[in-house]
Amino acid sequence: MLWTEKYRPQKLDDVLGNKKAIEEIEKWVESWEHGEPKKCILLIGPPGTGKTTLAHLIAVFFSDHIELNASDKRSFDIITNTIGEASASTSLFGKGKKLIILDEVDGLHGNEDRGGIRAINNIIKKGHHPMIMMANDPYSKRITSLKSKCQVITLRKVHTNSIVALLKRICVKEGIQFEEHVLRTLGKRSNGDLRSAINDLQVIAQGKNSITSKDLEIISEKDNINNIFDSVRTVLKSKNPKRIKNALRLESEPGFILEQITENIPREYEKPEEIEKAYDMVAEADMYLGRAFHTRHYGYWKYTYDLMGVGVALAKDETYKKFSRYASSTFYSKLSRNRGKRDLRDRVATKMGEKMHTSRKVAIEQFPYFEIMFEPEDLARDLADFFELDDAEVKQFRKRKIKKRKTKKVSKSKTKVNRTNSSPTKVSRKTKLSSKVTKKVDKNDFPEDSKSGNEKGNNKDHSSKSSSKDNGGSGKSEMKNKGDSGKSESKDNGKQVSLFSFK
Amino acid sequence: MNRPWVEKYRPQTLDEVVGQEHILQRLKQYVNEESMPNLMFTGPAGVGKTTTAIALAKAMLGEYWKQNFLELNASDARGIDTVRKDIKNFCRLKAVGAPFRIIFLDEVDNMTKDAQHALRREMEMYTKTSSFVLSCNYSSKIIDPIQSRCAIFRFTPIKGHHVIQRLEKIAKTENIQYTAGALESIVYFAEGDLRRAVNILQSTASMGAEITEEHVHDVVSKAKPKDVRRIVNMALDGDFMGSRDLLREVMVVQGTSGEDMITQVYQEVSKMAMDDLIGSDEYINLVEHIGEYDFRIREGANPRIQLESLLTKFLPKEKAD
Numbered sequence: 001m002l003w004t005e006k007y008r009p010q011k012l013d014d015v016l017g018n019k020k021a022i023e024e025i026e027k028w029v030e031s032w033e034h035g036e037p038k039k040c041i042l043l044i045g046p047p048g049t050g051k052t053t054l055a056h057l058i059a060v061f062f063s064d065h066i067e068l069n070a071s072d073k074r075s076f077d078i079i080t081n082t083i084g085e086a087s088a089s090t091s092l093f094g095k096g097k098k099l100i101i102l103d104e105v106d107g108l109h110g111n112e113d114r115g116g117i118r119a120i121n122n123i124i125k126k127g128h129h130p131m132i133m134m135a136n137d138p139y140s141k142r143i144t145s146l147k148s149k150c151q152v153i154t155l156r157k158v159h160t161n162s163i164v165a166l167l168k169r170i171c172v173k174e175g176i177q178f179e180e181h182v183l184r185t186l187g188k189r190s191n192g193d194l195r196s197a198i199n200d201l202q203v204i205a206q207g208k209n210s211i212t213s214k215d216l217e218i219i220s221e222k223d224n225i226n227n228i229f230d231s232v233r234t235v236l237k238s239k240n241p242k243r244i245k246n247a248l249r250l251e252s253e254p255g256f257i258l259e260q261i262t263e264n265i266p267r268e269y270e271k272p273e274e275i276e277k278a279y280d281m282v283a284e285a286d287m288y289l290g291r292a293f294h295t296r297h298y299g300y301w302k303y304t305y306d307l308m309g310v311g312v313a314l315a316k317d318e319t320y321k322k323f324s325r326y327a328s329s330t331f332y333s334k335l336s337r338n339r340g341k342r343d344l345r346d347r348v349a350t351k352m353g354e355k356m357h358t359s360r361k362v363a364i365e366q367f368p369y370f371e372i373m374f375e376p377e378d379l380a381r382d383l384a385d386f387f388e389l390d391d392a393e394v395k396q397f398r399k400r401k402i403k404k405r406k407t408k409k410v411s412k413s414k415t416k417v418n419r420t421n422s423s424p425t426k427v428s429r430k431t432k433l434s435s436k437v438t439k440k441v442d443k444n445d446f447p448e449d450s451k452s453g454n455e456k457g458n459n460k461d462h463s464s465k466s467s468s469k470d471n472g473g474s475g476k477s478e479m480k481n482k483g484d485s486g487k488s489e490s491k492d493n494g495k496q497v498s499l500f501s502f503k
Numbered sequence: 504m505n506r507p508w509v510e511k512y513r514p515q516t517l518d519e520v521v522g523q524e525h526i527l528q529r530l531k532q533y534v535n536e537e538s539m540p541n542l543m544f545t546g547p548a549g550v551g552k553t554t555t556a557i558a559l560a561k562a563m564l565g566e567y568w569k570q571n572f573l574e575l576n577a578s579d580a581r582g583i584d585t586v587r588k589d590i591k592n593f594c595r596l597k598a599v600g601a602p603f604r605i606i607f608l609d610e611v612d613n614m615t616k617d618a619q620h621a622l623r624r625e626m627e628m629y630t631k632t633s634s635f636v637l638s639c640n641y642s643s644k645i646i647d648p649i650q651s652r653c654a655i656f657r658f659t660p661i662k663g664h665h666v667i668q669r670l671e672k673i674a675k676t677e678n679i680q681y682t683a684g685a686l687e688s689i690v691y692f693a694e695g696d697l698r699r700a701v702n703i704l705q706s707t708a709s710m711g712a713e714i715t716e717e718h719v720h721d722v723v724s725k726a727k728p729k730d731v732r733r734i735v736n737m738a739l740d741g742d743f744m745g746s747r748d749l750l751r752e753v754m755v756v757q758g759t760s761g762e763d764m765i766t767q768v769y770q771e772v773s774k775m776a777m778d779d780l781i782g783s784d785e786y787i788n789l790v791e792h793i794g795e796y797d798f799r800i801r802e803g804a805n806p807r808i809q810l811e812s813l814l815t816k817f818l819p820k821e822k823a824d
Contacts, residue, residue: 255805262808266743272818275743283799283812290803294644296617330748331807334755345758350579356510357553359578359610364758365548366698368726372706373507379709382505 003202004195007170012057015050016166016194017158024153025054029061032097032130040124040131042105042146044138045155048193051134054155055101062130065099076115083123100131106140117142124149157192160184166194167201177210185216228252229326232260235313236268236324244309254301255289258282258308263329265312274316281311348396351387367396374398508705509698512673517558520551521669522661522697529656530555534562537602541626541635543611543650545642546658549696552638555658556607559636567600575606578613586618587625594629604633611649612639619646626652641801660695663687669697670704674714681714688719728759731767735775738817746814754807761806765797768813792816 009015012022021043031038043051059065066082083100100123108116123129124146133150135143164187171178183201190197204215234247250257265278285307292300335342349360349367356363374380374397381402384394394402514520517527517534533539544552560572573593575586590606598604614622623646626635637653639645667686674681685707693700707714707722730753737746753759772793776786796813800806 258808262811266747272741272743272815272820276815276818276820279812279815283796283804283809286808287799287802287804290799290805294615294803296615331751331755334751338756341756342758353576353579356507357557357574357609359576359613361578361760362548365760365763366702367758369699369702369706369722370507372722372725373709376709376711379505383507385504386506386510 002199003170003206004198007166007198009050009053009057012054015053015057016162018045018050018155021153021155022054024151025058028151029058033061037127038130039127039149039151040133042143042150042152043132043134043155044143044152045134045136046157046192047136048190048195048197049155049158050194051155052103055099055103055132055134058132059099059101062097062099065101067101067103076119079116079119080122083119083129097128097130100129102131102133104135105133105146106135106137106143108142117145121145121149158194160187160192163187163190163192163194163197167197170198170201171205171211174205176205176208178205179212182211182213182216185213228257228260231257232264232326235261235309236264236316237319239313239316239319241310241313244313245305248305248309254304254308258285258289258304259329259331261308261312263331264324264326267326268320268324269316270320271317277315278312281307281315285311344393344396348387348389348393351389351393355387371397377403507702508673508677509701512669512676512701514551514554514558515561517555517562520555520558522665523551523555523658526555526656526658529654530559531562534559537563539563539634541630541653542637543642543645543653543655544636544638544658545640545645545655547640547660547696549693549698549700550658550661551697552658553607553609556605556636556638560605560607564598564601564605571598571601571604573604573606574609576609577618578610586614587621590625590629594625594633597632605636606633607636607638609638610640611637612641612644616646619649623648623652644803661697662695663690666690666693666695666697666700670700673701673704674708677708679708679714682716684716685714685719688716692719692723728753728763728767729757731764732771734814735768735771735817738814739819741819743814743818746817747811750810750814751807754810761800761810762797764806764810765793765800765813768810769793769797789816 012026015022025041028038028041043054045051056065068079068082102120105117105120120133123131133146137143138154164183167183167186168178171183186197186200190200205211208215228250231247231250235244238244238247248257262279262282265282266275269275269278285304288300288303288307292298292304345364345367346360349363352358352366352370353360353363356366358366370383373383374394380394380398383389384402389396391401517531520527530539544555546552557572557574561568564571573589575589577586586608593606594604596604608622611619611622626649635653637645637649642650642655642657667690670681670686670689689700689703689707692703703719703722703726704714706726707718710718710722712718730749734746734749734753737743737749750764754761754764769790772781772786772789775781776783781789792813796809799809
C-alpha cells in the first residue's frame with residue numbers, strides 16, 4: 001500500500017499546516033450544510049500541499065461527490081453532462097447536494113478540453129452546486145476567468161519541520177530506525193511537497209529496519225528519471241511553450257534529454273509528417289549541441305532546448321488523446337548491453353591504431369577489410385601476431401579460432417614448443433623461439449605459395465588441418481601463453497601514447 | 504611473415520610518397536635548411552599525412568629520429584591534460600643527436616576549442632626546442648591562432664594514376680595476378696584514399712584467387728556497412744521504429760561511422776533511382792537532405808540523431824493523409 005494513502009489525514013484537523021485555509025474551508029462547508037449556497041472554492045497551491053486531501057475530507061459532509069481530474073477528458077460536453085447528471089440525481093437520503101471536485105483546472109487543455117472553462121463558468125453562474133477546484137499555478141491564464149468568480153484559497157508549501165515531524169511519526173509506526181538528518185534531507189529535498197517526501201521515504205525505507213544516509217543515494221537517481229519522463233510527456237502532449245520550457249528545467253544534460261525526447265517521438269506521434277517535423281527539430285537541436293561543444297560557447301544550448309522542446313511540441317497537429325507508453329532510449333540499453341563487444345572493438349582498434357599510426361576511429365573504419373583478411377588461416381595468424389592480438393581479440397574479425405601454425409618438422413618443433421611452455425616465466429623468450437619456428441616454416445611455404453591460384457588456398461587449408469590434429473594439446477597452451485604476453489603488453493600501451501615504433 | 508600491406512608498403516622516405524609533389528618539394532627544402540616552422544597537414548583520410556610526417560621526421564632528424572619524434576593522437580589521448588603532460592615531458596629534454604625535436608599530433612580537429620587554445624600555449628612555450636606537425640581533416644575546425652602559427656599544407660586526394668602505380672608495384676612485389684579493370688575499380692571505390700585502396704587490394708588478394716573486377720566488387724560489398732539497404736527499405740515501408748532500431752544496432756554495436764553510413768545511404772538511394780524504384784523528383788529531394796545531413800555530421804553533430812532524422816524523410820507521407 002502506498003504510504004501516501006495509508007497516512008492520508010482522516011480528519012481536517014490532521015492536515016498539516018495551512019490552518020487558516022482550512023478554517024476558511026470549514027466555514028464554507030458549514031454554509032452549505034445550512035443550505036446557504038456559497039461561491040465555488042478555487043484551491044491554489046503547489047503539489048503535495050494537501051489540495052486533493054482537503055477536497056476529499058470535506059466530501060464526507062455532502063451526500064456524495066463527483067470528481068473529474070486531468071486524466072479525464074474535460075470538454076464542454078463532458079463537464080456539462082457529468083455535472084448535469086449530478087444535479088438531476090440529488091440523493092434521496094443525503095443531507096443535500098453532491099460535491100463536485102475538479103482537479104487540476106489549470107491543466108485544462110486548449111484543444112482537448114475545448115470549452116471546458118466555459119462549462120465550468122456556466123456551473124459557477126448557476127451556483128446550485130458546491131464545487132471545489134484545484135490548481136497548481138496561480139498565474140495560469142486558464143484560471144484567470146475563474147479566479148474572479150470563486151473564493152480563492154491559497155495553500156502554502158508545508159514547512160520542512162512539519163514534514164520531518166510527520167516522517168518521524170511514520171517511521172515510528174512502521175518500526176523503522178532512522179537517523180534524524182536523513183529525514184531532514186528528505187524533508188528539505190521535497191521542497192514543501194509532502195507527498196513526494198512520503199513517497200521518497202517509502203522508497204528507501206519499506207521492508208527495512210533502519211535507514212541511513214547511504215539509502216538517500218537511491219532516490220536522487222530515481223527522482224531524476226521520473227522527472228525526465230514527465231518532461232518528455234509534457235513536450236509530446238502539450239503545445240504550451242511556457243509549460244514546456246518549465247518542464248525542461250532538469251538537472252540532466254541536454255544531450256540526455258534530447259535522446260529521451262527523440263526516443264519517444266514515434267511512440268507518441270503517429271503521422272509520418274509529424275515524426276518528420278519533430279525529427280527536423282531534434283536534429284537541429286543536436287547541431288547546436290555540437291556547436292556548443294566545439295566552441296565551448298554554451299549559450300547555444302538555449303536553442304537546443306527550444307528546438308527540442310517547443311519545436312518538437314509544435315510538430316504535432318493535435319495532441320493525441322491516448323496513453324502512450326514511453327521508454328528510455330534504446331541507444332543506452334544497446335550501449336550497455338554491448339559493452340563487452342564495444343570494449344573488445346576498442347581494445348583491438350587501439351592495438352591496431354598503434355601499429356598503423358591511426359586513431360581508433362580510423363582503425364575501426366578499416367575493420368571490414370580486415371574481416372576479409374582474417375579469413376585465410378595463415379594471413380590471420382600473421383596479422384594477429386603483427387597487431388599482437390590475443391585469441392579473444394581475434395574474435396573481432398573471425399568466429400573460429402585461428403588454427404595452429406602448421407609445422408612440417410613436427411617432432412623438432414613440438415619438443416621446442418613444449419620445452420618453452422614448461423617455463424612460463426620466460427614469456428618473451430618463448431615467443432621469440434616460436435616465431436623462429438614459424439619463420440622456418442614460412443620459408444618452406446613460400447615457393448609453393450607464389451605459384452598462385454586456387455591450389456594455394458586448398459593446400460594451406462588441408463595441411464593446417466592435419467597439423468592441428470597432430471599436436472592439438474601443445475598448440476592450445478601455446479596460444480594461451482601468447483594471450484598472456486599480449487595482455488601484459490597491452491597494459492603498457494594503455495597510456496594511449498604511441499611513441500613511434502619502439503620495436 | 505605477412506604484414507598489413509598498408510604498413511609493409513608505407514613509404515619510408517619523402518621520395519617514396521606519391522601524389523603530393525608540391526608539398527614534398529617544400530618539405531625537402533626544409534630538410535636541406537635543417538630547420539622548419541610548425542606545420543599543419545590538412546586533407547582527407549588516406550592521402551599520406553601521417554606517412555609524410557614520419558618520413559619528414561626521419562629525413563630531418565637522421566639516425567636518432569625515434570628518440571626525437573613523438574607521435575600523439577589527439578582523439579584517442581584522453582583529454583587535453585594527457586596531451587599536455589606528454590608534450591611537456593617530451594619537450595623538457597633537449598634534442599640529442601638531432602637539431603630539434605618533432606611532435607606529430609594527429610587529428611587535431613577532434614580537439615575542443617579549449618584544448619586547442621591550451622595546445623597553442625604549449626606550441627609557444629617550446630618553440631626553441633621543438634617543432635610541431637599537426638594534422639587534421641578539416642582546417643576549418645582549427646582555431647585561427649594555431650593556423651596562423653603553422654605553415655599549412657593542403658593534401659589532396661590521390662589521383663587515380665598514382666593509386667594505380669602504387670597498387671601495381673605492390674601486386675608485383677607480392678607476386679599476385681591482376682587485371683587492369685580490377686585496379687581501376689579499386690581506384691573508383693577508394694575515392695583518393697590510398698589506405699583504403701591498399702586494404703581493398705590486400706583483402707581481395709587474401710581471398711586467394713586472381714584479382715579481378717568481380718572479386719574487388721565482392722570485397723567492397725562485403726566491407727560495406729551492412730544492412731543499410733534494409734534500413735532504407737524499412738523506412739520506405741513506413742516501419743520507422745524497425746528502421747531506427749536497426750540503424751542503432753549497426754552504429755552502436757558494429758561501430759560503423761556516421762560518414763560511412765551516410766555515404767552508403769546515398770549510394771543505395773542513387774541505385775534505387777537508377778533502377779527506377781523511386782521517381783527523379785523524390786530522388787533529388789532525398790539527395791538534398793542527404794547532403795545537408797552529411798554536412799552536419801562532418802561539422803560535428805551527433806551522426807546517429809542526424810541519420811535517424813534522415814530516415815524520417817523516407818517515410819511514406821501521402822497514405823497517412
